[in-house]
Amino acid sequence: MQVDIPQVLFKNRHLGRPATIDEYMAGGGYEALRATIGQRTPAEVLQLVLDADLRGRGGAGFPAGRKWQGIPADHVGTRYVVINTDEMEPGTFKDRVLVNVDPHLVIEGIILCAYAVGACEGVFFIRPSYEGDAKLIEQETQVARERGYLGKNILGTEFCFDVHVHRSAGRYICGEASAQIKAISGLRPNPRKGGPRTSVRGLWDCPTIVNNLETLANLPGIVRNGPAWFKSLARSESGSGTKLYSVSGMVARPGCYELPIGVTIRDIIFTHAGGMPPGKTFKTVIPGGASTPYLPETLLDLEMDFDPMKKAGQRFGTASLMVFDKDTCLVGATLSLMEFFARESCGWCTPCREGIPYVRELLRRIEGGEGTEEHIGMLQEMLPVLDLAYCAFAPGAAEPLRGLLTHFMDEVRAHITEKRCPFGNPPPHVRGKACGTRPPQFGPTPCPEDQCPI
Amino acid sequence: MSPLPPELSTELHRLVTAVDNPREAAVDVMYALQHHYGYLCDEAMHRAAEVLGMTTLELESLATFYDYLYRRPVGRYVIHVCDSVVCWMFHQDSIFDYLCRTLGVPPGGTTEDGLFTVLPAACVGNCHNAPTMLINGRFYDRLTPEAVDAVIAELRAGTEEPVRCK
Amino acid sequence: MPDLIIDGRPVTVDKGVSVIEAAERAGVMIPRFCWHKSLGAAGACRLCAVMFVEGPVKGLEMSCMTPAADGMVVETGHPKAVAFRRQIIELLMANHPHDCPVCDEGGHCLLQDETISGGHSLRRFPGRKRTYQDQNLGPFIQHEMNRCIHCYRCARFYQDYCGYRDFGPMQNANRVYFGRFEDGPLDNPFAGNLADLCPTGTLTDKPGRFVARRWDCQRAPSVCLHCSLGCNVTALSRYRRVARIEARDNAAINGAFICDRGRYGFGYQSAQERPRAPLAAGRPATPEEALRAAAGLLAAAAKRHGPDAVAVVGGQRSTMETQAALIALARAAGWRAPAFFAAAREQAQARQALYALTPPRARSLADLAKADAVLVVGVSPLADAPMLTLTLRQAARAGAAIFLADPRPLALPLDHVHLPLAPRQLAAVLAVAAAGEDASGLIQQKFPLAPELWPRLEALAQAMAKAKRPALAYAPALAASLPGDDRVGLFPVLAQAGTAGAALLAPTDAPGLDELAAELAAGRIKAVIAVETDLFAAAPALAARLDALEALVVLDHLPTPTVAAAQVFLPTATLFETGGTLAASDGRLQRAEPVQAPGLSVLADGAGDHPPRDYARPLPGTDPAPAAFWCDRLGRALSLELPRHPLAEALAAHPVLADLDPVTLPAEGQRPTYPGREPATPESPPAQPAAEGLAVVMETPFFGGDELSRYAPLTADKTGPAVALLHPDDAAGLNLADGATVALDCGDAPATAAVRLHPGVARGVVVVPRLPRFDALPPNLGPCGLRRRETP
Numbered sequence A: 001m002q003v004d005i006p007q008v009l010f011k012n013r014h015l016g017r018p019a020t021i022d023e024y025m026a027g028g029g030y031e032a033l034r035a036t037i038g039q040r041t042p043a044e045v046l047q048l049v050l051d052a053d054l055r056g057r058g059g060a061g062f063p064a065g066r067k068w069q070g071i072p073a074d075h076v077g078t079r080y081v082v083i084n085t086d087e088m089e090p091g092t093f094k095d096r097v098l099v100n101v102d103p104h105l106v107i108e109g110i111i112l113c114a115y116a117v118g119a120c121e122g123v124f125f126i127r128p129s130y131e132g133d134a135k136l137i138e139q140e141t142q143v144a145r146e147r148g149y150l151g152k153n154i155l156g157t158e159f160c161f162d163v164h165v166h167r168s169a170g171r172y173i174c175g176e177a178s179a180q181i182k183a184i185s186g187l188r189p190n191p192r193k194g195g196p197r198t199s200v201r202g203l204w205d206c207p208t209i210v211n212n213l214e215t216l217a218n219l220p221g222i223v224r225n226g227p228a229w230f231k232s233l234a235r236s237e238s239g240s241g242t243k244l245y246s247v248s249g250m251v252a253r254p255g256c257y258e259l260p261i262g263v264t265i266r267d268i269i270f271t272h273a274g275g276m277p278p279g280k281t282f283k284t285v286i287p288g289g290a291s292t293p294y295l296p297e298t299l300l301d302l303e304m305d306f307d308p309m310k311k312a313g314q315r316f317g318t319a320s321l322m323v324f325d326k327d328t329c330l331v332g333a334t335l336s337l338m339e340f341f342a343r344e345s346c347g348w349c350t351p352c353r354e355g356i357p358y359v360r361e362l363l364r365r366i367e368g369g370e371g372t373e374e375h376i377g378m379l380q381e382m383l384p385v386l387d388l389a390y391c392a393f394a395p396g397a398a399e400p401l402r403g404l405l406t407h408f409m410d411e412v413r414a415h416i417t418e419k420r421c422p423f424g425n426p427p428p429h430v431r432g433k434a435c436g437t438r439p440p441q442f443g444p445t446p447c448p449e450d451q452c453p454i
Numbered sequence B: 001m002s003p004l005p006p007e008l009s010t011e012l013h014r015l016v017t018a019v020d021n022p023r024e025a026a027v028d029v030m031y032a033l034q035h036h037y038g039y040l041c042d043e044a045m046h047r048a049a050e051v052l053g054m055t056t057l058e059l060e061s062l063a064t065f066y067d068y069l070y071r072r073p074v075g076r077y078v079i080h081v082c083d084s085v086v087c088w089m090f091h092q093d094s095i096f097d098y099l100c101r102t103l104g105v106p107p108g109g110t111t112e113d114g115l116f117t118v119l120p121a122a123c124v125g126n127c128h129n130a131p132t133m134l135i136n137g138r139f140y141d142r143l144t145p146e147a148v149d150a151v152i153a154e155l156r157a158g159t160e161e162p163v164r165c166k
Numbered sequence C: 001m002p003d004l005i006i007d008g009r010p011v012t013v014d015k016g017v018s019v020i021e022a023a024e025r026a027g028v029m030i031p032r033f034c035w036h037k038s039l040g041a042a043g044a045c046r047l048c049a050v051m052f053v054e055g056p057v058k059g060l061e062m063s064c065m066t067p068a069a070d071g072m073v074v075e076t077g078h079p080k081a082v083a084f085r086r087q088i089i090e091l092l093m094a095n096h097p098h099d100c101p102v103c104d105e106g107g108h109c110l111l112q113d114e115t116i117s118g119g120h121s122l123r124r125f126p127g128r129k130r131t132y133q134d135q136n137l138g139p140f141i142q143h144e145m146n147r148c149i150h151c152y153r154c155a156r157f158y159q160d161y162c163g164y165r166d167f168g169p170m171q172n173a174n175r176v177y178f179g180r181f182e183d184g185p186l187d188n189p190f191a192g193n194l195a196d197l198c199p200t201g202t203l204t205d206k207p208g209r210f211v212a213r214r215w216d217c218q219r220a221p222s223v224c225l226h227c228s229l230g231c232n233v234t235a236l237s238r239y240r241r242v243a244r245i246e247a248r249d250n251a252a253i254n255g256a257f258i259c260d261r262g263r264y265g266f267g268y269q270s271a272q273e274r275p276r277a278p279l280a281a282g283r284p285a286t287p288e289e290a291l292r293a294a295a296g297l298l299a300a301a302a303k304r305h306g307p308d309a310v311a312v313v314g315g316q317r318s319t320m321e322t323q324a325a326l327i328a329l330a331r332a333a334g335w336r337a338p339a340f341f342a343a344a345r346e347q348a349q350a351r352q353a354l355y356a357l358t359p360p361r362a363r364s365l366a367d368l369a370k371a372d373a374v375l376v377v378g379v380s381p382l383a384d385a386p387m388l389t390l391t392l393r394q395a396a397r398a399g400a401a402i403f404l405a406d407p408r409p410l411a412l413p414l415d416h417v418h419l420p421l422a423p424r425q426l427a428a429v430l431a432v433a434a435a436g437e438d439a440s441g442l443i444q445q446k447f448p449l450a451p452e453l454w455p456r457l458e459a460l461a462q463a464m465a466k467a468k469r470p471a472l473a474y475a476p477a478l479a480a481s482l483p484g485d486d487r488v489g490l491f492p493v494l495a496q497a498g499t500a501g502a503a504l505l506a507p508t509d510a511p512g513l514d515e516l517a518a519e520l521a522a523g524r525i526k527a528v529i530a531v532e533t534d535l536f537a538a539a540p541a542l543a544a545r546l547d548a549l550e551a552l553v554v555l556d557h558l559p560t561p562t563v564a565a566a567q568v569f570l571p572t573a574t575l576f577e578t579g580g581t582l583a584a585s586d587g588r589l590q591r592a593e594p595v596q597a598p599g600l601s602v603l604a605d606g607a608g609d610h611p612p613r614d615y616a617r618p619l620p621g622t623d624p625a626p627a628a629f630w631c632d633r634l635g636r637a638l639s640l641e642l643p644r645h646p647l648a649e650a651l652a653a654h655p656v657l658a659d660l661d662p663v664t665l666p667a668e669g670q671r672p673t674y675p676g677r678e679p680a681t682p683e684s685p686p687a688q689p690a691a692e693g694l695a696v697v698m699e700t701p702f703f704g705g706d707e708l709s710r711y712a713p714l715t716a717d718k719t720g721p722a723v724a725l726l727h728p729d730d731a732a733g734l735n736l737a738d739g740a741t742v743a744l745d746c747g748d749a750p751a752t753a754a755v756r757l758h759p760g761v762a763r764g765v766v767v768v769p770r771l772p773r774f775d776a777l778p779p780n781l782g783p784c785g786l787r788r789r790e791t792p
């Protein structure tokens, strides 16, 4: 890792374990909070965040300050903050690393957000495979509570706020903000569209701010050092701040890196992540997590930032780079992604519930050497259908498929003409997909398309 | 239905009263009962319905939605083998098949001694250590057949206390 | 008021109306699965995609999720929209079994329609189809999950609209399954609507399954007879047998739904036991013989003892045609005027309840759903007017405060406040509701012994005072105590479907059944003619003395004990065979059309074999005729001068109904202009003093409680147990434990029941189901009226 890159969120990473509250405070931790509660008005905090142009790190890149402004000013009564730590998008693991580096940075960020929006209760929504991190957060919030940073009358002021952990039981769709609110409410996590935003009517019908954990972890820095400092961290013109990049796949040093917004993709892969492993050649990268398209080699010098990526027809997403080498079959990779999306869908709308399994079936055939030219047409026709789904889940699933059909059609055709996978992959299994949840007495038995015996 | 152990009853009561609305505790209560019964049997569902004031159908709506709530018997160790794209790239398939072969179970099956269930799982958030699997809350990184053998042997030997997902 | 253009047609709609609805008003039906007029938009199926070419929204969008806005130009037939919709159909059909030939929905299936009209005819998807296992959902709804297209209509109706929680979606992704936790009957008494709602053959009407294709059925618009609300239904009949009942839209009354009592109570029409042959002297006879015998007996009694010796009893489940004909016959013959009600006071109350419905105060069910505070007094919605329950739920969902004052325990799927009070205390609740925000003094004065109810009563007074659209639903017994305030909307709930008609048509001086019983006991009545009423249920005291009669002439279509006791019997046709006019409880007159001829179903004729081909015989089972027809023929046999159209003439001469023409009633019915309080109405009866012992309150079982469904095979056995409900305090006073067997004093033969304790019962009250065995219970059980019975 290069030393000249400012480490803001990962300041304490060198410890190699979660920083304690004292270690965090030794580096200026909770100073922002002390300088805020009882010193600044919530509106001033909000203005700092607006000026810093902090954009959501959960995928959509919506400006955090603008979201907070959505709370009706005249609302009296409870307001909630939901800390989105679902992080189920394949290729993404930054939130887990961040919690494990500096839990109190996260906690301070949450409290600052709650202060700015006037929330009295926070819900830390966390996925089941992060049970260890859930425990860590529970433990460290207790420490913060004992130090008077959480609970009633924080720092002796009128401000009261506490946070509790809500354990999820899985499924990617629970990361979607409105679905997450339903999940917390003990309802089926089908997203909600139309009607008031969650900042107006969210959890228990009260105004609710849902932010990604990393988004909130940026707040202490912004409040302490100011918006100008935050903007100066970025390399691109429109960007601000640093970002945690999850790098995985065929690279020499997979891992999570804190780098400025606006570094080039080439820089990330070939400088910071050590380039390709010995003997491997680069083919493509999915730059922003599973719901972003494959990026052709020609775009490697693109700046990793919301707007430049969008302009180039790419997506910044969660900045999770999955690198593929020349020996990896992209039909197979796309199929694996479709298996994921098909299994994790909430099942509400037709394009996603029926369309993704439809795409998956065609890809299975193509990968197994049974594809036809007609199947390519059918796949292409399915793209606009997935795009018009109820929520952003299916459009996200469409992205890798679109990337495959746009940039790697040769590879697809090779499967059809050779009647087998040119990379030598065996025909895909039609195999059980984690539906161990199904009771025996009813339901699709055996599992309708997976033929899973459980 | 046999009575629940008093500690569990207390714990369920605590879970329900810790939140503003009992519904929020639905998943936690089901986790706790799953831990007690080994999986969410019908009796567990009826218990959860009683505790939460919800109908069994409402709970079934949730339990069958999520993949970390098991409505069918599972082994003491549920092995969630990640089959998402990064792990796939590292031949997760062969890890998965290897597990099934060594344990002698079909995908989703449970070993006869009731120790292991093998389930394919969505990305578990450990992609930089692919291929990976998750057993009762613990990650196992950069798997190879030898590493899998070692893990299974270790678990079999009972050196590892079961740390179930709470 | 947004102005927009849909397929070239300009349309203006209210703010908030969706484009799919706006299109419907412009005469354009946009394909849809999940959107439903009453359930609203879900955005799940994505079939309603249309192209927005101009205006604030651009591009392909869902018309159900997009509110109409000014300047929108919408093309439903844009090539991109058509292609998109075709693909949605392809996706839905990818897993649909396409088993239309064996599917009961076939022929009236929205999925079929959209598939064919969308041009999806060849399957190109190579994958396998998904299969599910089905569940047994009880006697009314058949489940075939493979056909499901996951529009979520059923779940939204069941859980959101109705508020029941034992049926819904399970699983996720493409495994989503709609059903129950385990096999078993559905809790929701409105579940039958699932068969109408489901756009596929997944949820179909189980009793109607494989009985007839819908297109083979004769169909007619009809009106439900199973309570006083007058919900609109479509009757479907095949081979002279009613095959099923479906909800028929009436925006003012039932909207798109009906209750299961109304849907499954039709079986009396084709029941084996239905009396179809005339009887004379207790033996089968030709219609002419029976008519001659009836005329002879009635004339003889009148001649020997005077015309006053002939008493006439009419029914509250008859059409107004029947009621008017009977009234005309009695008048022409000089007999006593027909008794329709248990007591003359009840008749006056029912009329008063209707006359109160002046234009500013009358509310329909649909209006009630828009009220912001509703007080229901003396009505148990699920028992007395099932669809009122759904209406109240919609009001509650929109934020209305709902209060119910009734002695019976209520299990309603909605947020409400229950005031468990004895019948004699209910009038005081009305006074509290009208008292304004500060009613605490009045409350303490009126309810000194029920301090536990004071907070609820205060909440009631405040809610009613604050409400902008308060409304009152009431039993007729409370009609005299209604507040005079024009702000408060009124909605009466009457006893039966024909109650309003009887109250409007019966002469004001008509006797009550209690009076007839006394006259019979005194020997001044020698002959009775009873039309479509069971004396044993309606007038037990009268029925107990039938032996003393010289003549009992009965007209009916139900196999009641009264029919069994008749000397002369004339079979009448059912509403399905005659049609007719009915007055709903909200004062509206509606018309039902006949759906079939009265003949015996071919299934019954020939007893399961092919029909006998005895050409010499007239068509079997054709003797039943409209009751009004028999009245007319009887009049002729007695050489009386009768009006040709008794109802038309009765309406023309009526002070309130004169403007109505029963033949040209509009589809949504017509409510006459009621005058308010009748000048000559009796004042409210003096509040009964708290009597010794227990007041008896009847609760109509949901199924088999009303007379018609008591004789319908599907519902007759679903009345529930014979239990006597008591407040725990009363039970303790009587030294009765839950489950104890008691004998209730019903005159000669005490009826037994099991005691159930329920805190929702008013003190001083015993609640029993309206079952034949309890018909003879007095209104008050004295101190010895309820005794413990040792269980044998």
Ligand SMILES: Cc1cc2nc3c(=O)[nH]c(=O)nc-3n(C[C@H](O)[C@H](O)[C@H](O)COP(=O)(O)O)c2cc1C
Pocket: A055, A056, A057, A058, A059, A060, A061, A062, A064, A084, A085, A086, A087, A088, A089, A172, A173, A174, A175, A176, A177, A178, A210, A211, A212, A213, A215, A216, A391, A392, A393
């Ligand atoms: C299918 C789907 C899954 C998502 N998963 C996550 C997630 O796991 N974590 C997350 O922070 N945001 C996720 N999001 C984005 C959230 O909806 C929401 O935009 C975000 O949490 C807002 O926080 P931010 O503005 O701080 O990014 C997901 C969105 C979709 C459509």
Ligand code: SF4
Pocket: A173, A190, A191, A345, A346, A347, A348, A349, A350, A352, A353, A389, A390, A391, A392, A393, A394, A395
């Ligand atoms: S696209 Fe539709 S089915 Fe998929 S997750 Fe979103 S709402 Fe659910």
Ligand code: SF4
Pocket: C147, C148, C149, C150, C151, C152, C153, C154, C155, C178, C197, C198, C199, C200, C202, C203
């Ligand atoms: S059962 Fe019928 S109503 Fe329910 S989702 Fe399926 S198709 Fe729609």
Ligand code: SF4
Pocket: C224, C225, C226, C227, C228, C229, C230, C231, C254, C258, C259, C260, C261, C262, C263, C385, C386, C387, C388
């Ligand atoms: S509510 Fe009354 S009128 Fe309506 S369907 Fe039910 S029984 Fe018939």
Ligand code: FES
Pocket: A090, A091, A092, B082, B083, B084, B085, B086, B087, B088, B123, B124, B125, B126, B127, B130, B132
């Ligand atoms: S893809 Fe396997 S852990 Fe993320």
Ligand code: FES
Pocket: C031, C032, C033, C034, C035, C042, C043, C044, C045, C046, C047, C048, C049, C062, C063, C064, C065
């Ligand atoms: S009708 Fe609009 S999405 Fe189904």
